[in-house]
Amino acid sequence: MTTRPQRLVVAVNPSASFGAGGGTGDEVAGALAAAGHDVVTLSESGFDELRAASAAELARGADALIVVGGDGMASLGANLLAGTPTPLGIVPSGTGNDVARGLGIPVGNTEAALRMLLAALDHGPRVIDAGRVTRADGSTVWFAGVLSAGFDAIVNDRANRMRWPRGPRRYTLAMVAELLRFKPISYRLTVDGVVRETRGMLVSVANGTSIGGGMLITPDARFDDGLLDVFVVGSLSRLEFIRIFPSVFAGRHLGHPAVSIVRGRSIRVEADAVVAYADGERVGPLPLDVEVVPGALRLLAPIL
């Protein structure tokens, strides 16, 4: 490896799904140090503490932030680094890992993810777009993958509260439980100034391709096209939903009359009493304004 030694901050979520106990964090820190890098490993009792510790360490100067965890950790990294030149690395050890998945970072194989990370430290980062969300109170938050408001955000909320099972099957169980009580939502969407009102189950604003551990809701979305894919699932009976649901994993739901995707740069999502999630983390209640910021993030990921 020809890489010059770099100062790397490694932020570990010890509670992320298959990294439970922090073992993946030790493996990552060990491999990076063995490759000659100067590694600072951070692990805290909670997410907010970890974010604060990471911010403090980045302020001392770092060549990259590497997060070890799931989409929530990708969110932590994206929010610290969007708009800065410092690259973000992700070693997936979470439940869904959809951001890593969409970027072609190996999931479920820490060794392979580490090989890819070391190669990316060598060849340099991939520049991608990020989504910037503005809440009604004017505060902002970034996302790298997908923002969702509707059925899957409710499922996400339930899955986050579940202790079992580990892995993506947790989302499937949470989904079945929530499907039994779900009522369609009345949305008002404004995409680049064009207003559309619709009743439905779900609206997602996607920079990436999947949610829920590989459900390819927007299989043709690109992280670096300067656009967001707005995915809408209209009203469906429970039976019809269950019938088309498996096809989402292969991205074969696209021809269904209740499913639509439009692309845009600036999207307002409105509905009563709906909370949005982005990259697996709670963003807050609608209404929200989402815009794409081209080239806002550098990712230590394969250059496609």
Ligand SMILES: Nc1ncnc2c1ncn2[C@@H]1O[C@H](COP(=O)(O)OP(=O)(O)OP(=O)(O)O)[C@@H](O)[C@H]1O
């Ligand atoms: N010590 C901790 N450090 C960081 N995050 C923690 C910690 N303990 C609990 N968490 C929670 O972990 C969540 C983030 O988890 P993460 O996304 O890394 O894994 P996951 O939920 O298993 O995977 P995914 O989001 O891909 O489904 C945060 O919402 C945070 O509140």
